[in-house]
Amino acid sequence: MAEREYMADLLKWQAEPEKExxxxxxxxxxxxxxxxxxxxxxxxxxxxxRKGELxxxxxxxxxxxxxxxxxxxxxxxxxxxxxxxxxDLKTGACPHSAQRVRTYPIREENGRLYLTFPVAxxxxxxxx
Amino acid sequence: MxxxxxxxRLVIVGNGMAGGRLVEEILQRDPDRFAITVxxxxxxxxxxxxxxSNVLNGTQRPEEIFLNPLSWYRExxxxxxxxVRVTKVxxxxxVVRGENGIEVPYDRLVLATGSSPFVPPLEGREREGVFVxxxxxxxxxxxxxxAQSRRAVVLGGGLLGLEAARGLLTHRLAVTVVELGSHxxxxxxDPEGGKMLQRTIxxxxxxxxxxxxxxxxxxxxxxxxxxxxxGTVYETDMVVISCGIRPNVELAKAAGLPVxxxxxxxxxxxxxxPDIYAVGECAQHRxxxxxxxxxxxxxxxxxxxxxTETRPEARYLGSKLATRLKVLGVNLVSLGSFRDARPDxxxxxxxxxxxxxxxxxxxxxxxxxxxxxxxxxxxxxELIRLFSEDGPLPEDRARLLFGLGGSSxxxxxxxxxxxxxxxSCNQVTKGRICQAIREGxxxxxxxxxxxxxxxxxxxxxxxxxxxxxAYAGEAALDPSVDWYVPAVPLAKEELVAxxxxxxxxxxxxxxxxxxxxxxxxxxxxxxxxxxxxVWNDQYVDERDSRxxxxxxxxxxxxxxxxxxxxxxxxxxxxxxxxxxxxxxxxKYRARMVKITxxxxxxxxxxxxxxxxxxxxxxxxxxxxAYTKAFRTCKTCVGTEFCRxxxxxxxxxxxxxxxxxQGIEFPHKVKLAASGCPxxxxxxxxxxxxxxxxxxxxxxxxxxxxxxxxxxGDLLCxxxxxxxxxxxxxxxxxxxxxxxxYRERTHAFVERIGIERxxxxxxxxxxxxxxxxxxxxxxxxxxxxxxxxxxxxxxHPRQFAGPELVVLP
Numbered sequence: 001m002a003e004r005e006y007m008a009d010l011l012k013w014q015a016e017p018e019k020e021x022x023x024x025x026x027x028x029x030x031x032x033x034x035x036x037x038x039x040x041x042x043x044x045x046x047x048x049x050r051k052g053e054l055x056x057x058x059x060x061x062x063x064x065x066x067x068x069x070x071x072x073x074x075x076x077x078x079x080x081x082x083x084x085x086x087x088d089l090k091t092g093a094c095p096h097s098a099q100r101v102r103t104y105p106i107r108e109e110n111g112r113l114y115l116t117f118p119v120a121x122x123x124x125x126x127x128x
Numbered sequence: 129m130x131x132x133x134x135x136x137r138l139v140i141v142g143n144g145m146a147g148g149r150l151v152e153e154i155l156q157r158d159p160d161r162f163a164i165t166v167x168x169x170x171x172x173x174x175x176x177x178x179x180x181s182n183v184l185n186g187t188q189r190p191e192e193i194f195l196n197p198l199s200w201y202r203e204x205x206x207x208x209x210x211x212v213r214v215t216k217v218x219x220x221x222x223v224v225r226g227e228n229g230i231e232v233p234y235d236r237l238v239l240a241t242g243s244s245p246f247v248p249p250l251e252g253r254e255r256e257g258v259f260v261x262x263x264x265x266x267x268x269x270x271x272x273x274x275a276q277s278r279r280a281v282v283l284g285g286g287l288l289g290l291e292a293a294r295g296l297l298t299h300r301l302a303v304t305v306v307e308l309g310s311h312x313x314x315x316x317x318d319p320e321g322g323k324m325l326q327r328t329i330x331x332x333x334x335x336x337x338x339x340x341x342x343x344x345x346x347x348x349x350x351x352x353x354x355x356x357x358x359g360t361v362y363e364t365d366m367v368v369i370s371c372g373i374r375p376n377v378e379l380a381k382a383a384g385l386p387v388x389x390x391x392x393x394x395x396x397x398x399x400x401x402p403d404i405y406a407v408g409e410c411a412q413h414r415x416x417x418x419x420x421x422x423x424x425x426x427x428x429x430x431x432x433x434x435x436t437e438t439r440p441e442a443r444y445l446g447s448k449l450a451t452r453l454k455v456l457g458v459n460l461v462s463l464g465s466f467r468d469a470r471p472d473x474x475x476x477x478x479x480x481x482x483x484x485x486x487x488x489x490x491x492x493x494x495x496x497x498x499x500x501x502x503x504x505x506x507x508x509x510e511l512i513r514l515f516s517e518d519g520p521l522p523e524d525r526a527r528l529l530f531g532l533g534g535s536s537x538x539x540x541x542x543x544x545x546x547x548x549x550x551x552s553c554n555q556v557t558k559g560r561i562c563q564a565i566r567e568g569x570x571x572x573x574x575x576x577x578x579x580x581x582x583x584x585x586x587x588x589x590x591x592x593x594x595x596x597x598a599y600a601g602e603a604a605l606d607p608s609v610d611w612y613v614p615a616v617p618l619a620k621e622e623l624v625a626x627x628x629x630x631x632x633x634x635x636x637x638x639x640x641x642x643x644x645x646x647x648x649x650x651x652x653x654x655x656x657x658x659x660x661x662v663w664n665d666q667y668v669d670e671r672d673s674r675x676x677x678x679x680x681x682x683x684x685x686x687x688x689x690x691x692x693x694x695x696x697x698x699x700x701x702x703x704x705x706x707x708x709x710x711x712x713x714x715k716y717r718a719r720m721v722k723i724t725x726x727x728x729x730x731x732x733x734x735x736x737x738x739x740x741x742x743x744x745x746x747x748x749x750x751x752x753a754y755t756k757a758f759r760t761c762k763t764c765v766g767t768e769f770c771r772x773x774x775x776x777x778x779x780x781x782x783x784x785x786x787x788x789q790g791i792e793f794p795h796k797v798k799l800a801a802s803g804c805p806x807x808x809x810x811x812x813x814x815x816x817x818x819x820x821x822x823x824x825x826x827x828x829x830x831x832x833x834x835x836x837x838x839x840g841d842l843l844c845x846x847x848x849x850x851x852x853x854x855x856x857x858x859x860x861x862x863x864x865x866x867x868x869y870r871e872r873t874h875a876f877v878e879r880i881g882i883e884r885x886x887x888x889x890x891x892x893x894x895x896x897x898x899x900x901x902x903x904x905x906x907x908x909x910x911x912x913x914x915x916x917x918x919x920x921x922x923h924p925r926q927f928a929g930p931e932l933v934v935l936p
Contacts, residue, residue: 021933028931030923032672033679036930043930050636050672059930067688069930070676070736072649079649081676081684086649115933 023113034078036069039117045069046106046113047078047089055089056106056115062087062097135163138435139224139232141214141379142240143168145177146408146424148196150238153432155204161436164206165232167224170263171211173197176583178421181288183267184295190264195583217383219401236435239380239391239399239406243373243419248283250369251344257351257366261292262373270368274299277365281305281354283342285312287455289370293334294456296368304335304364306342306356308371313455316462320479321486321502328458328484328503375410375417390417395443397431407431414446422553423447429555450512450552452505458484459505463515464498466490473497476525487529494521506530509591512552520878541594550595551581551588561595570600612658612869615643615651620658620868627662634668635659654869657756660792661864664910671922675755680927681914682739683754689719690739691732694748695789698763698781698801699727705748712745726753726760726798737929740918749913750790756870757792758799758860761785762810766803766820775820777803780849784818787853790911791860791904794867794876799856801825812840815873816856821845825852829859829885830877838874841882844890857904858889858897864907 021039023046029035034047036059043059045068057078059069066082073079077086087094092101105116138154140147143166151164168174174196182188201208212226223233245260247253257277259270270292274280280296282289285307293303305312311322312329326336341357345367353363375390385399386392390412397405397413407427409419418424426447433442450463466488469475474491485503489496489511496515501508511528514521521528544550546559556579564578572592576582582589612620616638623642632638635655639647652673659667671679682690694709709729713721719733728751734742743750752759761784764770766777781801800809801818811817813833817840819826824847831840843859846852862885867876877885887893889900921927 021935023933024931028925028928030671030925032670035925035928038930038932040935064686066686067684070679070684070688072652072675073672074649074652075647082686084649 017119018116019119021115021117023115026108026111026113029113032073034069034071034073036067037115039115042117043067043069044104044115044117045071045078046115047073049073049076049089053089054106054108054113056104057087057089057092058102060101061085062094062099062101068101136161136235137233138162138164138236138238139234140164140166140238140240141217141224142166142242142408142410143170143172143174143208143210144240144242144408145174145195145421146242146428147238147240148174149425149428150240150407150431151204151206152196153428154436155206157432157438158436159204162236165209165234166201166206167209167212167214167226167232169211169213170265172264173200173208173210175264177262180261180264180267181291181295183264184261184270184292185298186295190267214379217379217404219383219404222403235403237404238431238435239404239410240408241376241379241410243375243409245369246372246374247369248342248371250283250342252347253345253367253369255345255347255351256349257347258345259366259368261288261368261370270295270366271299273366274301277301279304279364280366280368281342281362281364282368282370284370284372285309285336285338286315286370286372287313287453289368290329290455292368292370293329297332297334301365302335303333304337304362305329306340306354307336307338308341310339312336312338313460315465316451316460317486317500317502318466318488320477321488321500324479324481324484324486324502325455325458325460327481329456331484332456334456373409373419375412377410380406380410388412395445396434397427397444405431405435413444416446418447418449420447420449420451422450422555425554448516448518450515452508452512452552458503459501459508460503461499461501461505461508461511463496463500463511464490466498466500468497476529478529489525489528491521491525495519496521501529509550509588513548516549516552518881518883541591541598550591551579553588554580554583556581558595561592562599565596565599570596572596613651613654614648615639615646616655617644618642620866624658624662624865627659633659633663633666635670635673637668650869657792657794657869661907664907665912666910669922671926677754680736680739681750681754681917682734682736685732687733689733690736691730691753692734692739692742692746693724693726693728693730693751693753694746695751695785696728696748697785698761698778700763700778700782701729708746708748712742715745716742724753726751727762728753728760735929737927739927740921743915743918750915752790752914755792756795757790758785758788758797760798760800762798762800762814764802764808766801768803770803772806773803773820774805774822775801775803775818775825776849777801777809777818777820780818780825780852781809783849784853784856787908788856788860790914791864791907793860793864795870795872797860797863797873813837814840816840816859818852823847825849827852827855830874830882832872832874834872836872836874838878841877843882843886854901855889857908858900859885861900861904861907862889 023037029048032050034045037044044056045059047055059067061068061080063085066080068078070081071078077088079086087101092103107114173194175194179193183190212228214224215227216225223231225231245262280301280303282293282305285305293305296303311319312325342354343357344355346353351367353361355361377387380391381387390410391406393399393406393411393413397407408424427444430442430444433439452461469490476489478487487501490498495518544558548558550558560579564575569575569578572589581592611617612623635652638655653675656673676684713731716734716738718731722730724730761781763777763781767773768778797815799816800811800814802809802811803820811819813831817828824845826845827843828840829843832838
């Protein structure tokens with residue numbers, strides 16, 4: 001899977017040129033939940049907390065690759081739906097793993113969502 | 129002419145352990161209600177007869193064993209006629225007459241006349257040097273005669289006899305114990321245990337004869353020998369008789385009260401005469417006459433409650449016999465009686481003759497019926513508790529014998545629940561002791577005075593000491609163990625009450641108003657589930673508090689795909705349904721179609737975004753295979769086709785499943801209905817199971833066959849499907865209300881106890897059955913198939929998969 005190959009390189013990030021991508025309306029994400037966007041080949045989970053904060057992370061739990069976007073958000077962390085591992089939404093840190101989940105800057109303007117994304121990653125092989 | 133109202137006159141005949149305790153209990157409840165008069169044949173205050181052996185063997189002085197000395201009676205305004213035997217009870221005039229001629233009128237009379245030693249028909253027993261061993265006076269007499277003797281024979285190898293033997297040893301006599309039966313301590317030990325004890329005792333220098341009957345005492349004026357039945361003559365200087373005790377019933381008989389082995393009393397400890405009661409060794413309750421202190425004290429508590437009207441509904445229902453003692457310094461714990469053994473009971477035995485250790489447990493239906501621990505009292509407290517509470521036993525029997533850790537392990541006294549008895553003799557709970565500690569009683573003796581813990585057999589004193597060490601000067605215990613979820617500091621019942629009272633209808637509202645400021649996934653899920661059971665469909669559904677399975681009503685798999693299990697009632701499916709399932713599986717490229725343990729079909733490997741279409745094309749409601757709700761009611765064929773069928777399991781199963789489908793619970797609930805006792809649907813290991821019998825159905829609850837395996841307990845037998853469904857609904861509603869989050873019914877039923885559940889749900893002891901019926905009816909009414917959200921999603925992107933983003 002393209003996502004797994006990507007994870008293998010996680011610790012070798014380079015300073016890549018970034019671009020802002022529009023993900024659509026804020027309202028497409030139910031309050032308190034996360035939804036997943038495919039940016040090129042990368043699946044990114046975007047969360048919208050009840051307090052109005054926005055977070056974006058790779059949709060991939062460091063444990064066994066579970067879909068974080070389907071997780072339950074509480075106290076600034078998301079619990080992976082597969083085994084309950086907690087990932088910090090801001091930092092991507094997970095107490096049980098040395099690997100962090102990659103996070104992305106995300107903001108809202110006029111009801112639209114804008115994700116800052118490394119261009120190089122966006123133009124990978126075709127998604128399956 | 130005005131008169132001050134006269135106090136009711138209470139007369140107690142007998143100042144032994146029963147009489148003395150009864151007075152204490154009454155004074156504690158209502159010191160001014162009665163004018164109390166006590167008659168005691170012995171010229172002392174009330175003393176602990178159990179500790180007489182200590183007086184005999186010199187480890188305690190007589191003064192030390194008094195519970196209530198003479199002065200105590202004076203101080204409490206109780207008229208004590210010590211040393212005055214009662215010779216007559218006149219029921220017509222309601223007067224009691226003492227041997228010194230005194231006559232005391234009574235309004236209520238309690239007979240606590242105890243027992244007297246049984247003296248067998250020994251020829252020559254009037255010779256000097258023959259004693260019984262019952263009273264302080266006996267102790268003194270024996271001790272002073274022993275000073276001039278070299279050898280002693282004790283007749284009777286029971287507890288008292290062995291204690292007497294030990295006492296005589298300390299007076300440096302050569303002691304022989306003569307027992308009629310095959311082994312020592314036949315009341316508490318089985319033959320092997322008795323033999324083991326015999327070896328231990330013989331190692332102390334005591335000679336033991338079993339299966340031996342003494343027939344005569346020989347000698348001129350003083351004892352010189354005894355003769356046995358086989359003619360042998362055995363030389364000795366003194367004889368102590370402890371061949372058992374007989375209840376003192378002459379007074380009652382002469383008064384015309386019904387007497388069998390002892391004075392007959394009912395559950396209120398009342399005799400045939402409504403003004404006359406009996407407690408203790410002289411009373412026979414439901415066929416049993418008790419000779420142990422704990423049951424007798426229980427009787428006194430009940431009688432005191434009744435006489436003072438503190439608890440008019442109090443009843444004595446009998447006691448389980450659990451004793452803990454030291455016999456000749458050897459630890460012995462005895463529970464129940466091995467004579468109750470049946471051929472198919474489970475017997476667990478451990479025998480280590482080298483150390484004189486012998487342990488035996490008699491188990492039936494996974495409950496402890498009888499037991500003895502000789503020589504090693506590891507785990508005694510836990511066993512006593514399991515025995516007294518009739519609790520289920522751990523599967524690993526070795527742990528029972530050699531230690532369960534927990535309350536016996538050092539440093540873990542804080543884990544003991546508050547309602548656990550620390551002192552079984554006096555029924556003092558840990559909570560009571562902790563309260564006493566908080567009130568400032570910081571030593572074992574102080575706690576003993578305040579609560580009575582440790583004043584019976586004394587076996588719990590070391591545990592009381594550990595409690596003092598743990599709690600004296602310490603902050604309160606961590607209460608969060610009782611909280612329903614971590615973020616709200618309330619136990620479930622209180623939480624539900626607050627939610628109802630304040631009308632809190634969303635998880636956010638609950639966290640805001642009742643939370644402790646923290647937030648975590650488990651709390652949100654637990655609260656979401658709780659709100660649904662409290663408000664049914666009348667609550668604010670914050671979907672972000674739901675686990676993904678409950679957001680999309682399917683079971684997430686390890687690769688992020690989902691599985692779909694449509695409802696197949698009672699495991700009965702039609703060819704047409706099978707066709708639809710097959711078509712859907714092919715169309716949506718399911719990776720696997722599998723038959724489940726719940727007698728239905730699972731379609732695996734479908735995408736979240738296809739779920740609404742799948743549900744629509746299946747045209748079947750949700751099977752709830754993914755959540756903490758009613759799952760299935762499996763069935764066997766039953767009378768529909770099976771040649772052995774006695775009940776229509778399929779019909780019952782389908783009815784049950786149609787009624788309760790989708791109702792949510794603290795955890796998943798799986799049912800089954802078997803059409804005959806062959807139980808092909810495995811109903812006995814289900815949360816609720818039905819087994820058809822000749823004239824109806826047995827309803828079982830609390831079974832499990834997952835990571836825990838447990839056989840369900842019989843809740844009741846019913847005749848019709850309607851009754852089965854009604855009791856099911858009641859049990860379900862009670863479980864919804866009182867089960868902890870994620871507590872399966874097997875743990876719930878064990879925690880509450882099947883007896884209590886039966887009382888509440890079948891006998892309606894709390895009067896809530898109508899309310900439970902109404903509540904479950906409301907839940908049934910409010911049920912809506914979650915798969916209808918396929919047509920009417922709660923959010924446009926409820927089922928959305930990853931969305932492809934247009935790149936710049």
